Every structure is written in C-alpha cells, then in structure tokens.
Amino acid sequence: MQTDNLELKKLVYLYLMNYAKSQPDMAIMAVNTFVKDCEDPNPLIRALAVRTMGCIRVDKITEYLCEPLRKCLKDEDPYVRKTAAVCVAKLHDINAQLVEDQGFLDTLKDLISDSNPMVVANAVAALSEIAESHPSSNLLDLNPQSINKLLTALNECTEWGQIFILDCLANYTPKDDREAQSICERVTPRLSHANSAVVLSAVKVLMKFMEMLSKDLDYYGTLLKKLAPPLVTLLSAEPELQYVALRNINLIVQKRPEILKHEMKVFFVKYNDPIYVKLEKLDIMIRLASQANIAQVLAELKEYATEVDVDFVRKAVRAIGRCAIKVEQSAERCVSTLLDLIQTKVNYVVQEAIVVIKDIFRKYPNKYESVIATLCENLDSLDEPEARAAMIWIVGEYAERIDNADELLESFLEGFHDESTQVQLQLLTAIVKLFLKKPTETQELVQQVLSLATQDSDNPDLRDRGYIYWRLLSTDPVAAKEVVLAEKPLISEETDLIEPTLLDELICYIGTLASVYHKPPSAFVEGGRGVVHKSLPPRTASNESTESPETAPAGAPMGEQPDVIPTQGDLLGDLLNLDLGPPVSGPPLSTSSVQIGAVDLLGGGLDSLMGDDPEGIGDSNFGAPPAAAPARLGAPISSGLSDLFDLTSGVGTLSGSYVAPKAVWLPAMKAKGLEISGTFTRQVGSISMDLQLTNKALQVMTDFAIQFNRNSFGLAPAAPLQVHAPLSPNQTVEISLPLNTVGSVMKMDPLNNLQVAVKNNIDIFYFSTLYPLHILFVEDGKMDRQMFLATWKDIPNENEAQFQIRDCPLNAEAVSSRLQSSNIFTIAKRNVEGQDMLYQSLKLTNGIWVLAELRIQPGNTSFMDLELSLKCRAPEVSQHVYQAYETVLKN
C-alpha cells in the first residue's frame, strides 16, 4: 500500500472501501498508511486519504480516524478542508457520539466562516445532514454575520453547494424587513442559474422572506416580477423536472396568484406531454383561471376533452365544471360546452359532465335547469356510481319540472340492492323529495323505497336515514317538507384549496419531497425523526419589536396571551389565538335558520354519528316499529327523568367549580380551517361548554350549528349555537353554550366521552372530547348523616374502590372547602391516630350518589398523601370521580 504510484494508490483505496467491512482486521492494517497519507505534502493525496477513510464503515478504524481528521479540518489547503468537512458527516453516520465527544461539530461550525466558498458549502451540507438526525440541536445557529458569510460563499461555490446554502438560508428568520430585503437582493441572481434545483431553492428563500416585506414597497413588486420568468423556464426543462416544478408552482400559485397570473399560456398542455405533467398543468390552469382569460382556458379544455387518454379527459371535463363555479361570468359558456361534450356520447365524458353539472346546479340554483332534458336522455348510459348518484340527485331536486320523474326514479329502484351505497342514499332522498313535491301519485313509490331501505338493507347509514324520513313523514309532513326541501347552502368556490396553515408550512418546504406530496414532512418521513415544523416569518417593520415566530403552544391558558390585536391578514395573528370576535349575547337566531342548521346535521351527520353503534340504535327507542314512538331528535324536549336535578338548588356555592384551561378539540387541519378549542364549566347549577371558534380558512364561515351524539349522562345543548356575525378569516369568537342533561342516554366508553358534530357552511366536522365529571356534581349533593351511614353499609363492599392522591398541597380544611366549591360535600370529619378522615358525598345529574371516605396522611414533606375510598351503586363512575377529585385538588 505504501506505494508512490498514484494510480495504484487510488485502486487500493477503492478496494479497501469495498472490502473493509467484510475483512475488518485486514483493514486495520491499512490505518497506518492513511495516517501517513494525511500528512503527505500533496494536498490531493491528503484529501484522498481522508475521503477514503470516511467511507470505511468499521468501528475500530473510526477511532484512528479522529486525529488525522482533526488535522485535515484545519489544513492550510481548502481542498483538504472541504473534503474533511464531508468526512465529519460520514463519521457522524457511523458513530455520532464519537463526533460529538471529539468536538468535531464545533470545528465544523467554525468552517462556516471559512474564507473559501467551497469549504463553506460543504460545511453547511455536512451540518445540515447531521442536523437532520438531531432535530432539536441548534447546529445551524445562524446570525447576521454567518448569514453574510453564506451569502458571499453563495456566489462562488459550485451549483450543488449553492443548493445546500440556499436551503440553509431558508431556515433563517431575519430580524426585520430590511434584513429580509437585503438577503432577497443577494439571492435573486440565483434565479438565472442553469441548475433547476438552484432556481427552486432560491424561489423558496424568496417566497419565505417576501412574507416579511411590506406590500407597498417598490421592491416587493420588483421581486414578484422577477419570480415569474424562472418559474416559466422550469417548464421547458425535461419532463421529470417539469413535474416537480409544477407541483411547487401549484403551491406558489395558491399563496401568491399574482406572480403567474399573466403566464396562463405556458400551462397549456401539449399532446405529447407525459400524463403526470398534463394532469398537473390542468390543475394549475384552473387555479389561474379568471374572468380575463376564461375564454382561452375554456377553448383549451374543450380541446383536451376530445383527447385519447381517459384520465386526462375526465379531469379536463371536471375542470370545465370548476371553471363555471369559479368564474361566474363563464358559467353559461361552461354549461354549453358541457352540453356539447354530452352530445359526443362518449360514455365517460357524459358521466363526468353530469357529475360536474350537478355542482353547477348547486352553485347557481334555478338558472340552468333547461338542460335537464338533455341530461335525462343519457340516463341509460350511466354506469358509474358517482354519475348515477349525481343524476338521481338532479331528478329528485327538480322533480317538479320533470314530468316523468317518478318513472325515472322507479327504473333505478328495480336494482336497488345492486347499487352502491352512494346511489342508494341518493335514491332514497330523491324519492322522498319527489313524494313531498308530488304526494298524490308517488305514495306507493315512497313506501317501497322506505321499506327497501329500512327492512332489507344491512347498511346502518341507509337504514337510519330511512327511519328518520319515515318518522318525519308519518308524524309531521309539514316539518318533513321544511327539513327535506330546505334551501341548501351554496357550495364554495374553491373546495380544493390547501388549508392556509398547511400551505404556509408547505411554502417553507418548496423544492422538497413535502412539496411534491403536498404534505408536511411529519406526515411521511420515516422513523419519527422529530421533524421541526416550519412556519413563515411574521411581517414586521424594522422599528417594531420582533415577536417570536414560534407557534403558541396549543391549548395554553388564554390569560397568558399577549394583549395585542394584530392586523387582519397578519399570519401571526391566527397563531396567537386572539379573541377578535364580539362578546356573545343577544337574541338567538331566527327559528328558520336554526332549523336549517339542525336539518343539515340530520341529513348527513347525525346518521353517521349514530351509525357508529348499530346495536345501540337497535335496542333503544328505534327498536319499536317505525312511526310508533315520537321522534326524539335531540331537541330540548323535557323529559320527566331529570327535571328534579337540573334546577339550581341554591346550596351556597361561593364560586363555580374548577375550570380547566381550553384545549384544542378540533385542529384547523382536520376541519377545513375551523379550529375549535374549549372547556366545560359549571356555575351555579348550570353547565356550559365554553367554545372558541377560530376561522383559519380563506373564506367566511356562517351557519354554525352543533349537535351531540347520545352520551352517558345525556348531555345536550340547551340552546342553539349562536354565532352572530359570519366568522371572517382569521377571526376568533368565544361562545358559551349552555348544556342540559336531558338528552338521550347511551353508555360511552370511556364513560365521559362526548362526540360532537359541528356544522358550518363548508362542511360537517366531528370530534370527540372527554368532559371532567365534576361538571355533573349537583348542588344538592349533601347527604344526611344518618342516610350516609345507612347507604355506606348498604352498598356492597365489592363496589368500593380505593385510590391514592399524592402530594396534595392542602390540609384537611382547605381540602374540604376546595371540594365543596365543586359540589363535593363533607358530611363528617374525624381524627383517627393523627390522621384526618373526611366523609363526603356527591350526586350526579342522573341521581347517582357517590360516597367517599378521604384519609389525609401527612406526607414526607409539607405535602399530604390522600387515600380515597369511593362507594357507589354504579362502580364504573368511581374512576372518573377519582379523576375529578384529583383535578379539583391539584389545580
């Protein structure tokens, strides 16, 4: 090995790299040569040696590697330093601990300030790679000085190095808009680079820092203009590059549509583009469609709808529908285009067209119904469930204008059991609609569909919907009419927009896999590498104090929030959970609108809530033959059972019971931008649910309604959800929703689980939450002493449960008074062998008594250890009562 022949040396090294792992002992013998070569006068040999050493993944060798590596990192020659920097990353991969112990990370950080740009780039690359396996560490701690170094190196290093540096820059948060602008100015030349990865990384930095620039700034406009050409150029690259670029442009267009609004034409599809490029282009075309260019777009889409590729044609037809919904002025032209396409009689084109026409009807009711006749002609050719369902919906919705609607629907009914659920549900609703519109001639039809749905079907969704209709129709046809034929909310224009919070996060990941999949890395990166969530920097002016861009921890107590009202549209605003909504008070909404809200919950939501537990439905009030029992639709119908306990009993509670801080129940990501956090309170005998609704979507939210699934204690809203004004984007409103306990009862697991459905104009959302049991402790829960003794004896011993509450900071007196405020009453107190014993009672809203013996033992410090024995006839509540004790005592 110790040869001077360079060619031979290279080959020997190559051999070592490949075979060292299988013959580690042999490899050890080579160490000396490596060490020697690291001192060679020729810098290239030094670099070659250190590069090769790093590739030998043998633990024993790594120990010997440290000294030469340390020297090479401080080598006088930049080529050696640059190679050594990468070697640190290799070594870290083999033995992370060793690298940290040897202090290589610090040396690497120093290299960021190196005089040679290549060294800086490689140091950044190595640090980035190491940082990926240490998400929490602060390896790339950037400050204005190091940023300056990076920007200088950026101009001079290789294209690959530029990518590393730009990606690193994107993680920096400038302290004010001036700094952001100066970074942007120095990054902009990268947009002219031949390497598309450099261009896209530069775009990421600019998109992120632009967030901080004021829109009035001249520079802001200049920057917007500069961003368009490089993005367009990416589209003339190879198709694979185009694809990645298009996925990213899709994000950019949603965030800042103004950048590419004049570039529509570059997204026109060429017929020999690969299919994955075609589909992406189509998506962006629709996003860019506006009144100004809609004519061109439509002409193109029509052209695409006659192409060969089925997937593409379908998407093109759908796109026409989306244009109609997005650009109102074009709706008419879109509809006529769709009609032309239906005339082609190409099966899949017709089906797609019918699906989108249904949406157009929803968006513009009573405008284009003249086309229904044409649609009906194609009834027989529909074989896809979605198209059939759409057609049935149209027939049902416009039954009064279609003379033979009953015949049409009847023809579908013949093969009812062979249809998919989607079609069955639509058919059921459509026939009920038809019946309400033309009751005389369709009675038989509706009977038939109801019995098919309720008796012959195994599908709980279908069965429940059938029962609800049946009962509605038989008890109160007028109400049924109001319910079934209620005016539908309009569909929103852009249903496929990415959630703004997610979009902002994705903008920080432009150019990465996350941007290709439109999911944050946490959603798909392997092995839970603790991915740090990135957020866009806040827009700040230089003279203002900087606020931390960190997201406020979810569910933090409201009192801790800074008392600043951000301007509308400030991205930070919604992160701080500020309350911008007016206080809720005043008259409830008009009855009709409330009803519509409730109706929609019934139509789609409640069935599926109930559908979770088919047996539960079977054995409770739905077990009876249809139409026998009065419909109980969760409305505040008073039931004799619980009046007794519900009223304020006037037992002197000084203050309300303990209230937990608000927690996020429904994150915005799961509810198309609506975030709900809340908590439960009990004050002077009334329970309420304190909600905080935040609109994090782009559009205004209206028509809120809430519904609970049946639960263990019959909790139900005592009044409709009152949100006065429409909730505009970034607005938050706080609402206290009074609850009662007269709703239907169904045992849940866990016992205190509450499933909630919230509706707004966008959709229905479901979430479940656990309520603390102490909100159910009633004020008259103080038991008579004699009664207590008798009951205690009466309850069998196996119903007794023992719990420990450790480190309680209170003494007996304080414990007693604290518990009393949460309606846990002390009946007697004893002192046995220096330990305080408290005998307590409480009563739940449904009349269950819980008796408690609390033994207070002085702990080893000033804290007390409590021993709690609970006796109750329904022992399953004990666990939750204990939790309530613990919550009340420790907070």
Add this chain to the structure above:
Amino acid sequence: MVPCALLALLRGEVLVNPGAFRLERPSFPLVVSTMIHSLFLINSSGDIFLEKHWKSVVSRSVCDYFFEAQERATEAENVPPVIPTPHHYLLSVYRHKIFFVAVIQTEVPPLFVIEFLHRVVDTFQDYFGVCSEPVIKDNVVVVYEVLEEMLDNGFPLATESNILKELIKPPTILRTVVNTITGSTNVGDQLPTGQLSVVPWRRTGVKYTNNEAYFDVIEEIDAIIDKSGSTITAEIQGVIDACVKLTGMPDLTLSFMNPRLLDDVSFHPCVRFKRWESERTLSFIPPDGNFRLLSYHVSAQNLVAIPVYVKHNISFRDSSSLGRFEITVGPKQTMGKTVEGVIVLSQMHRGVLNMSLTPSQGTHTFDPVTKMLSWDVGKINPQKLPSLKGTMSLQAGASKPDENPTVNLQFKIQQLAISGLKVNRLDMYGEKYKPFKGIKYMTKAGKFQVRT
C-alpha cells in the same frame, strides 16, 4: 502493473455479479442519511443492468415498486418521476430508453436528485458518444469509476466533465487495446488539480496548436397552432452551445446586438453575473471543450415568429367509410431562409384502417399498427409547395372519429435565429495569440403542434 485482484474488482465481481457480493453486507444500516443512496439502471423491458451504491447496499427488490409503476403506465414516458415506497423514495429520469432510478431515504430536494441524474446521463453521453445499454455494459469499468468520482457519500463531488475527464480518461480504441496488453486502467495518474483553482470548471495547462472558439446559437420553437391557423402559444427555447479549444487561461467577452431580448436566462457557472447585470455582456473564462454557455427563453408573443404554416383538410363523411386527407406545408416569416428537414408526423385515430396518399415530394409511411403517419418532406420550395393528398379508410363498423389528429412538425432553418438574436463581437483577453472564431445560427422546431 496493477495486481489482477484489483482489476477483477473493477471489472468483475462488484459489477457483473452484485448478487454474490451483496451477501457479505448487512441488509440494512442503522442510521442512514445520504443524499443519493443508490442508482439503478433499468431498460425498458424491466431488467436492472447496472447498480451502484454509494453507501450500504440497498436491495434490488426496492425496484419492484418501480416495476409496478412501469406496468401501470401505458408508455415508458408516463412513469411518474417520484415513487414512494415504505422505506425509500425512487426518483427516476427516462432518457435514451433507459430509466435512471435513484434511491433516497430522507427528505432531499427532488430536483437536486433529478438534475444530478440528468448530469450523469450527459456525462455518459460525453464519454461514450452515445448513451445506450450496450455501450454502458461495454464500458462498465469506466462507468463505475465515473460514478464514484461524481458522488462522495451522496454529495456531488465532480460533475464538471472537464474535471472528470482529467481524472478518468474517456475510452478510445487505441487506449482499450493498450490497456488490454499492458493491463493498465483508465484511472488517470493525475489528481484533480482543477478542483484547487478558483475556476474549477477549467483544467490547467491546456495547450492547442490551433486555437479556436465556436459558438452555436440554437433556437427551438415550441408552439401550438389551432385549427384556423392562429397561434395559441408560442415560445422560443434558445441555447448558446460553445466549443472552445484555447490555450492557457483565456478570458472571453461576448456581446450582443440586441441583448434586451434576453430577459429570462440561465447561465453556465463560469459567466460573471455582475457584468451581465450592469453591461449586458457575457464575460467568462470558458471551460475547455464543449459546454452550454447559456440557455434563454423568449415567450413574448410578438417576438415569436412562426416560420411555417400548414393547410389541412381532413374529413370523414357520415355515410362512407372513406375519409379525405390533404395537407400542404408552406413557409412564412422565414426572413428569406430555406426551411429544410421538414417532417410531418400525425397520430391518426384508432379507427383508421389504412391510408392511400400521394405526396408531391418526399416519402411517407403509415404504420397500420401504431396508426402513425410520417411524411418526410425535405426542403420547402416556396414556388412549389409540398402537399400530401389522398384518402383514408375506416375500419368496417367503426364510428366516425369525433376529433381530427394533431399534426406534429419538425423542421430546421440554417443561419437564422428566429428571435432575431445576434452576436455583436467576441473578444479575448489574458492570452496573446489570435484565436479563430465562429458563430453559427440555427432554428429548429421543438414541440411544434398544429391542431386540425
């Protein structure tokens, strides 16, 4: 002399029989975070014919996910470039009928990987003249050496062909013969001195007896023309490719008559961006040999002239199974230059059984299987416009097609840059000799489509 065992390593075991070699390695490392982990070369029939691992070996079975996608895609071009698998991501490019599939395991910029893969293909092409499966197999040793130098631990190391060629010499017939006789290899006994310099793209000590610098301005027109002949979109993709063989360290300056045309440009790293910003001239120390100096994009509609037009009349009659087909090609806006190398391609409707056509010039073929009509026109003589006329017969019982085929056009125009871009002058500083200089212009059709 190099020991036989080492040569065997380079030629044999690792390369041709990776299966046997793999057994010695653990199947999965504990912690892996590398840019590009492995590379597989797959031909269109789905065989992996070469694999290279920069770190531990990733099992070939990872490619099964790729094969699935390949099967789903109707055509090779339609295989999606990013494919997720449970533990890896597969990023691929398809060029020269070969899939280059990179395996990555962590969040990396996909463009980074795809750009790198294209660079690998370019390098192979540069080394071997063509990039094809047989050629890669014949030069497997050089291929591995080059890949080893291009990437170190997943980080790109030397991707400039100048530097690579210094490290690993491209194969020539003579060298192959010599190597066989003497047992030496292509590994250069040089070290990459270029990597030490401030101009890493140029090797030092270049010497030529004839000093020459040639620049080709090549523009491609991408356009979609609608039925009535009006332009829907048109844009020009231009490049300036250079072949510079100059002794020493020349410093060149290239200026244009109308630099304002170039507002959307991508430069080779050698170009000094500041000079361009301030003076609109290209100032650079060129790499040695062939390289792409810049590429540019002209999309402003009024600047894009359309040099040819197509007159067409393609129609089916409702009653008959015969259809009429007539196409005429003619020049317009060619600035007096001849349009040559014209080829008309059209994918006919599936229902078309055969075509009986007569061209006024050139030759034509119709493939009844793929339904592809191809007409090699040649030059367009403006006095006597070429045309192709005749009938098409439909399959018995097939319905009349709803849409007419799109016509794809290829053509070339020598000595013309259709955007009007013109080089003003080329100056050389830093060296004393007088170089021989030349500029050539050419316009070609890119994706030029006419809807009928």
